[in-house]
Amino acid sequence: MSLGGSCNRCELSGRNLSGATFTGASFMNATLVGANLRGAEMVGSNFTGSDFSRANLSGVQIIGANFTSTNFSRAVLTGAEAQGASFVRANLTQADLTGGEMHGVNFNAANLSTAKFVGAELFGATLTNVTASGADFSGAEVNAANLRGGDFSNARFVSATLDGARLTDGRFSRADFTDASMRRADIRGADLSDARGLTQDQVGEACGDDSTRLPGRLTAMACRGSVRVIRVPTPPTPPTPPRR
Numbered sequence: 001m002s003l004g005g006s007c008n009r010c011e012l013s014g015r016n017l018s019g020a021t022f023t024g025a026s027f028m029n030a031t032l033v034g035a036n037l038r039g040a041e042m043v044g045s046n047f048t049g050s051d052f053s054r055a056n057l058s059g060v061q062i063i064g065a066n067f068t069s070t071n072f073s074r075a076v077l078t079g080a081e082a083q084g085a086s087f088v089r090a091n092l093t094q095a096d097l098t099g100g101e102m103h104g105v106n107f108n109a110a111n112l113s114t115a116k117f118v119g120a121e122l123f124g125a126t127l128t129n130v131t132a133s134g135a136d137f138s139g140a141e142v143n144a145a146n147l148r149g150g151d152f153s154n155a156r157f158v159s160a161t162l163d164g165a166r167l168t169d170g171r172f173s174r175a176d177f178t179d180a181s182m183r184r185a186d187i188r189g190a191d192l193s194d195a196r197g198l199t200q201d202q203v204g205e206a207c208g209d210d211s212t213r214l215p216g217r218l219t220a221m222a223c224r225g226s227v228r229v230i231r232v233p234t235p236p237t238p239p240t241p242p243r244r
Helices: none
Strands: 021-023 041-043 060-062 081-083 102-103
Touching: none
Parallel strands: 021 041, 041 060, 060 081, 081 102
Antiparallel strands: none
């Protein structure tokens, strides 16, 4: 099934759209609550403000799609593959993104509370200013991602890799870093004062400053010079929907 053109504010709740292809489509403010989109392809399409709550998007492939302010609460996106997509200010509370590949995806200011990113690949992702309390990043690859200013209270980073990631000015109250890798991570201004599972070996491979807050007697070396930031391409602008 191939879907293009404009279907803004469409009511598609509970519909079976498994394997559907959305190319250059505009589905702004559409309602797809509980819809089956398993294995769908979403390329260069605009879903701004749409509602995918409780929808099944497992195995979906997303390239350059726009999900700004979209609702994915309790949605299933296990094994999803996304590149250059925008989830800015999206609501992903209790969403399941286990095993997803989210390279360079923009989650700025999104609500990720209690979402599951277990074993996910988030290389170069933007997680700035997110609310991710209770989110689970266990075993996830968060290398070179930007977590600046996010609230990761009670989040789990057990066995995650945060090599080259920016945790600057983030809040990590009761977050669990057991066996996490933090080589060259930037923790300047981060509040890790009551984080769990942190060891001197871990923070010794990161760098911070006088405003970094660490538990107990742990210390981090000072960041020297500029910290290298790996930038990812800006997501393509979704196409303008055709006039009726």
